[in-house]
Amino acid sequence: MLGRYVDAQKRYRILNELGAGGFARVLLCRDRISREYRAVKVANRMGDESLLREARGLRYLSHPGIVRVHEVGEDPTGRLYLVMDYLEGPTLSDLLEHFRKLPAWVAVSLAMEIARALEAIHAEGFVHRDLNPNNVIIERRSRRPIVCDFGIARDLGLSTHTGSGAGTLAYMPPEQLRGRATPQTDVFALAVVLYEMLTGQVPWGEARTAIMAYRILRVHRRNLARRMAVLPETLRPVLLRAMARNPRERYVSIGAFRRALADAPVRKRGRSLEQLLDAYYNIQRVCATCGTDLITYMRYCPECADRKPLRWSDGYSSRCPKCQWGRHPSWRHCPWCGTSVARVSRSRPPASARGRCPSCRGAVPFYARFCPHCRERLSWDLEFKIPCPGCGWGVSARWRGCPWCGRKLRRERAGRLIDHG
Numbered sequence: 001m002l003g004r005y006v007d008a009q010k011r012y013r014i015l016n017e018l019g020a021g022g023f024a025r026v027l028l029c030r031d032r033i034s035r036e037y038r039a040v041k042v043a044n045r046m047g048d049e050s051l052l053r054e055a056r057g058l059r060y061l062s063h064p065g066i067v068r069v070h071e072v073g074e075d076p077t078g079r080l081y082l083v084m085d086y087l088e089g090p091t092l093s094d095l096l097e098h099f100r101k102l103p104a105w106v107a108v109s110l111a112m113e114i115a116r117a118l119e120a121i122h123a124e125g126f127v128h129r130d131l132n133p134n135n136v137i138i139e140r141r142s143r144r145p146i147v148c149d150f151g152i153a154r155d156l157g158l159s160t161h162t163g164s165g166a167g168t169l170a171y172m173p174p175e176q177l178r179g180r181a182t183p184q185t186d187v188f189a190l191a192v193v194l195y196e197m198l199t200g201q202v203p204w205g206e207a208r209t210a211i212m213a214y215r216i217l218r219v220h221r222r223n224l225a226r227r228m229a230v231l232p233e234t235l236r237p238v239l240l241r242a243m244a245r246n247p248r249e250r251y252v253s254i255g256a257f258r259r260a261l262a263d264a265p266v267r268k269r270g271r272s273l274e275q276l277l278d279a280y281y282n283i284q285r286v287c288a289t290c291g292t293d294l295i296t297y298m299r300y301c302p303e304c305a306d307r308k309p310l311r312w313s314d315g316y317s318s319r320c321p322k323c324q325w326g327r328h329p330s331w332r333h334c335p336w337c338g339t340s341v342a343r344v345s346r347s348r349p350p351a352s353a354r355g356r357c358p359s360c361r362g363a364v365p366f367y368a369r370f371c372p373h374c375r376e377r378l379s380w381d382l383e384f385k386i387p388c389p390g391c392g393w394g395v396s397a398r399w400r401g402c403p404w405c406g407r408k409l410r411r412e413r414a415g416r417l418i419d420h421g
Helices: 048-058 092-099 104-123 183-199 209-217 221-230 236-242 254-262 273-280
Strands: 012-020 024-031 037-043 069-074 080-085 136-138 145-147 283-286 293-295 353-356 363-365
Touching: 012 037, 037 048, 048 069, 048 080, 092 136, 092 183, 092 273, 104 136, 104 145, 104 183, 104 254, 104 273, 183 236, 183 254, 221 236, 236 254
Parallel strands: none
Antiparallel strands: 012 024, 024 037, 037 080, 069 080, 136 145, 283 293, 353 363
């Protein structure tokens, strides 16, 4: 599949697969004409209607907080595809999985940004119906949330009856479970997302589908207020109203909900969103030459692209004799080049290990190319999906050079996406 083209005109060349769902899969492609990177969603046999609905919902929307659609077409097999902007960054769900919960002022700020995007959606007569942390991407460069995945968005001008309770159960209000959607549906979903950002879990807890649906349908204001005792006092009445069981008791619009959040003062405690993203990407140092943020275990600066090796004081007591990469005495192989080395100690490696080998389940360091215990070649599913033409390692669309092998990557002009030549 990789290296092929999505369309019959051979305009969008497939570089990688970003993800797959029940109705479609998302591919990372490069536009042959503009030489930019795009995310192309290709429908499966069951997803043509969903993709058409998403295309109709996005074609007139132009907002910095909403993913932009460039083209809709059919591939050689007759399946629909949707060409969108390629957004580089973690989803809100990724951040919550990494940090469990966010500082209150950061969570409220993100919720207000998402609310502005939903206002633009509602102004065009649509309701999202599937707002959840997986459908919000924190764009790496602008550091702002982008709402995506409009596969089940509904045109309110046609009907408010959905015909089914489509959506993600934990974020669905009672009326959506009964097959009806209004703008207050997105108010409820955003309130649940904000509650999860503040506490690390949804108000209904972890439960089976039937039990969770029962809790949502029978939610009692008193029980909900008791769960919100851990939240900042100024936010409790706002979220209680936004998550009311009766949609008439909620805020009349997403704009009213956003204004209520703006009027609720929250103290600025904890790290900012920029600091959280730096910690998520493991950015702990900057390049001494150009000042670019560097991710731990990068071998070269991706902005200087001068092939000058970076030396980290990572605490490893010895180095690989072949590539001079830091290694722990307990490792049998170099995690970077795979060279077998003598094991001189059985002590545990430092806590910088960020994953486990799928073969031997041994702890491996962040960005290791080989397991240091069994030499299994590793391939991490990270945010950087574009393969370097030299080493195949994931790179960003805005780097001048590969930080893993040092190969220079050309781009047309400053600020534009890179061109692999």
